[in-house]
Amino acid sequence: MRETPRMLDRIAVDGAVRALRPDFAVLVMTAEGLANGPTDDVAAGWLEAAAGSATASAGDPHIEAWRDAYRAFGAKPQRTRPSVDALLRRADALPTVNKVVDAYNAISVEYALPIGGEDLDAYRGPARLVRADGDEPFDTVAGGEPAVEHPSAGEVVWRDDDGVTCRRWNWRQCVRTRLTEDTKNALFLLERLEPYPLDRLRAAGDALSARLRAVTPGVRIESRLIGGE
Numbered sequence: 001m002r003e004t005p006r007m008l009d010r011i012a013v014d015g016a017v018r019a020l021r022p023d024f025a026v027l028v029m030t031a032e033g034l035a036n037g038p039t040d041d042v043a044a045g046w047l048e049a050a051a052g053s054a055t056a057s058a059g060d061p062h063i064e065a066w067r068d069a070y071r072a073f074g075a076k077p078q079r080t081r082p083s084v085d086a087l088l089r090r091a092d093a094l095p096t097v098n099k100v101v102d103a104y105n106a107i108s109v110e111y112a113l114p115i116g117g118e119d120l121d122a123y124r125g126p127a128r129l130v131r132a133d134g135d136e137p138f139d140t141v142a143g144g145e146p147a148v149e150h151p152s153a154g155e156v157v158w159r160d161d162d163g164v165t166c167r168r169w170n171w172r173q174c175v176r177t178r179l180t181e182d183t184k185n186a187l188f189l190l191e192r193l194e195p196y197p198l199d200r201l202r203a204a205g206d207a208l209s210a211r212l213r214a215v216t217p218g219v220r221i222e223s224r225l226i227g228g229e
Contacts, residue, residue: 007120007123008028008030008222008223008224009224010126011126011128011226012128012129012226013128013226013227014128016130016131017130017131018227020073020131020156021072021193023065023193023194024069024192024193025191025192025198025225025226025227025228026129026189026191026192026225026226026227027189027190027202027204027224027225027226028187028188028189028190028223028224028225028226029188029189029190029205029209030186030187030188030222030223031100031185031209031212031219031220031221032120032184032185032219032220032221033184033185033216033219034100034183034186035215036099036100036179036181036182036184036215036216037098037099038099038181039097039098039102042099042214043096043098043099043103044096044102046102046103046211047096047102047105049110050091050105050107050110051091051092051094051109053109053110054088054110060112061195062084062112062113062193062195062196063082063088063112065193065195066084066114066169066193067082069082069156070169073131073154073156074152074155075155075168080168080171080172081171082170082171083108083114083170083171084108084112084114084170088109088112094106094109098179098180098181099215100179100186100212100215101117101179103211103212103214104117104188104208104211106211107207110204111203113190113200113201113204114170114190115190115191115204115208116170116173116189117186117188117189118166118173118177118178118179118187118188118189119178119179119180119183119185119186119187120185120186121183121184121185122176122177123160123177123187124160124162125160125161126160127165127189128159129157129158129169130159131154131156131157132151132152132153132154132155132156132157132159132164134150134153134154134155136150136157137149137150137162137163138157138163138164138167139163139174139175139176140175149167151164151167151168155167156168156169158189162176163176165177169191170189188208190204190205192228198225198228201228202225205223209223
């Protein structure tokens with residue numbers, strides 16, 4: 001069963017993560033009442049426009065900040081790239097998935113910002129960003145078959161009561177909470193490190209809200225900034 005609409009207030013960043021990167025901030029957004037569906041011409045156009053407007057490069061200071069954050073908990077950012085780094089490297093050939101995923105991937109590229117999208121109805125308890133013990137389950141696919149992996153001890157992960165929902169901060173999402181064409185209620189995590197301006201983070205949130213309203217005019221959107229004080 002989905003959490004109450006005030007799940008937004010229960011999402012948390014653990015002190016161990018704050019100690020690792022005191023400059024971390026995340027704009028958390030919920031979007032309820034979505035009418036998602038397969039990619040259409042409008043959504044495909046968002047991705048095409050994002051590719052044409054992408055100005056960030058591999059040497060962007062914000063992307064380098066994410067690489068430093070990955071190194072700080074033992075990950076190798078050249079092997080498991082932060083999500084925005086991976087997206088920007090294939091900005092000219094962004095895959096279409098569905099309207100909502102296309103919307104947030106386009107904003108991620110346009111704003112050079114890591115953004116995660118999750119199915120809120122698949123959550124068990126609130127989302128929280130923690131450093132893993134190492135025994136938490138992470139459901140994924142390996143060799144075309146369902147599989148369960150575990151994060152490394154100390155790895156920064158998003159999780160809920162049932163396990164890890166995203167490994168290595170924003171590297172890979174689990175299968176359970178993926179956004180599908182049937183998703184009605186979604187959670188978005190827009191993540192920033194210095195020197196990325198908080199005003200630009202908020203602008204990315206506004207842009208994503210506009211895209212979601214284009215998908216579903218009556219969608220109910222709430223947001224909350226964690227960190228960046």
